[in-house]
Amino acid sequence: MLNINIRDSAARVTEEALLQAIRDAAPVLKRAQAGEEKYADSQGWLRLEQWAGEDWLRQIESIAERVKKTCDAFVLIGVGGSNNAARSVIEALKEDGGVEIIYAGNTLSPHALNKMLRSLEGRDYAIDCIAKNFETLEPGSSFRILREAMAKKYSPEEAAKRTICTGTYGSSLEKLCQQEGYTFVPFPTDVGGRYSAFSFVGLLPMAVAGIDIRSLVRGGRDMEALLHATDAASNPALRYAVLRNLYHRQGYALEMLASFEPQLRWFNKWWVQLFAESEGKDGKGIFPVAAEYSEELHAVGQYLQDGAPLMFETFLDIQEPTDHLVIHSDGKQDHFDYLNGKDFWEINRAAFDATVTAHSAKMPCVILEIGALDAYHFGQLFYFFQFACYLSGELLGINPFDQPGVEAYKGWMFKALGK
Ligand code: PA5
Numbered sequence: 001m002l003n004i005n006i007r008d009s010a011a012r013v014t015e016e017a018l019l020q021a022i023r024d025a026a027p028v029l030k031r032a033q034a035g036e037e038k039y040a041d042s043q044g045w046l047r048l049e050q051w052a053g054e055d056w057l058r059q060i061e062s063i064a065e066r067v068k069k070t071c072d073a074f075v076l077i078g079v080g081g082s083n084n085a086a087r088s089v090i091e092a093l094k095e096d097g098g099v100e101i102i103y104a105g106n107t108l109s110p111h112a113l114n115k116m117l118r119s120l121e122g123r124d125y126a127i128d129c130i131a132k133n134f135e136t137l138e139p140g141s142s143f144r145i146l147r148e149a150m151a152k153k154y155s156p157e158e159a160a161k162r163t164i165c166t167g168t169y170g171s172s173l174e175k176l177c178q179q180e181g182y183t184f185v186p187f188p189t190d191v192g193g194r195y196s197a198f199s200f201v202g203l204l205p206m207a208v209a210g211i212d213i214r215s216l217v218r219g220g221r222d223m224e225a226l227l228h229a230t231d232a233a234s235n236p237a238l239r240y241a242v243l244r245n246l247y248h249r250q251g252y253a254l255e256m257l258a259s260f261e262p263q264l265r266w267f268n269k270w271w272v273q274l275f276a277e278s279e280g281k282d283g284k285g286i287f288p289v290a291a292e293y294s295e296e297l298h299a300v301g302q303y304l305q306d307g308a309p310l311m312f313e314t315f316l317d318i319q320e321p322t323d324h325l326v327i328h329s330d331g332k333q334d335h336f337d338y339l340n341g342k343d344f345w346e347i348n349r350a351a352f353d354a355t356v357t358a359h360s361a362k363m364p365c366v367i368l369e370i371g372a373l374d375a376y377h378f379g380q381l382f383y384f385f386q387f388a389c390y391l392s393g394e395l396l397g398i399n400p401f402d403q404p405g406v407e408a409y410k411g412w413m414f415k416a417l418g419k
Helices: 015-024 026-034 037-042 054-070 085-094 111-116 137-153 158-161 170-180 200-207 215-228 236-249 260-280 301-304 344-359 375-396 406-417
Strands: 001-006 073-079 100-104 125-130 163-167 182-184 253-257 287-292 311-318 363-372
Touching: 015 026, 015 236, 026 236, 054 163, 054 182, 054 200, 054 215, 073 137, 073 200, 085 100, 085 200, 085 260, 085 311, 085 375, 100 111, 100 137, 100 236, 111 137, 125 137, 125 200, 137 406, 158 163, 163 170, 163 200, 170 182, 170 236, 182 200, 182 287, 215 236, 215 375, 236 311, 236 363, 236 375, 260 287, 260 375, 301 344, 311 344, 344 363, 363 375
Parallel strands: 073 100, 073 125, 125 163, 163 182, 253 287, 253 311, 311 363
Antiparallel strands: 001 363
């Protein structure tokens, strides 16, 4: 379902050492599989049934159908965990046509916000304000300017019909929905933003964009079943979590997530957020960075191959061709005839193999093989990394579900703005 291979010409972690570390970590896996009392308020994502069961899926699909019938654009207002999962799938898989998804709530730049508002001119749209803690300035302020824009375009009743809020039960956002007649849908109280792909937070915008959310949830469920049923020796999430911690202890402070598929550009952001916000605390953590090849091979590639040995690399290796394009000769002497008749899929794979060979001489390379780039496998990836991040955080000795450090800048900002 998801294979993990290691390429490391210096064998920095031997198979024997890895197996021993996996055996040592077996109690961590057992506790995670059972669900831990100390994290009871953050583990609603551990069982997909809770927030992505049949009843929820039907509700999501019904709201999405309503939006699709009345809108040609949909504004996702959300920051961090409130937008990254949906965006990573939509930007990778959305086909041309249908409702366009527009993003707000993730910036305070007036230039970006004006551009976003201009992109809505002359279009029929709905908005979804996704906010777990409805105090965050970025989504809160975007919600305001979008309400103002809607008030200019629609009657109060029509604007209310076109306004959805994803918030926690009992929150001020829910009260606002009751007062104004907006549609309110739940942001799971027991799920943090970065773990919320399988809930209204991630699934509603995906469904509006025409993504097959049932396949995505099926992929997540299959991965959930695998990771909960397998023991330490054959559990891929534990293997990955243990490996990254072993490399970290050897002095590799950074992990680079790399792939040769630009479709994964926004997934990279989701992954970086998941690990940075979950692990970077108490003076600890592996710093997550991401690279999109071939582009970055001509930039950070130099540093990776020749610079300070700071990082290990994790490659996402898509097995099934994402597309085909054959390159032909046009008879001109451009010295590229060695490419005649080759498919770009094959050429891209050659670049992948060459890069792994070159980089593994310098640093440990972990290769995660994924069947295909579709909704089903995105579901697998979300669950795999969420579970692995939980295990890895436990091995590191931090709480993978809180984010106290994010509050520091907020405090200074609120002070500066007179809150
Ligand atoms: O993963 C997280 O918990 C965070 O990234 C939050 O999702 C992000 O800060 C947005 O929070 P909120 O929805 O409360 O505005």
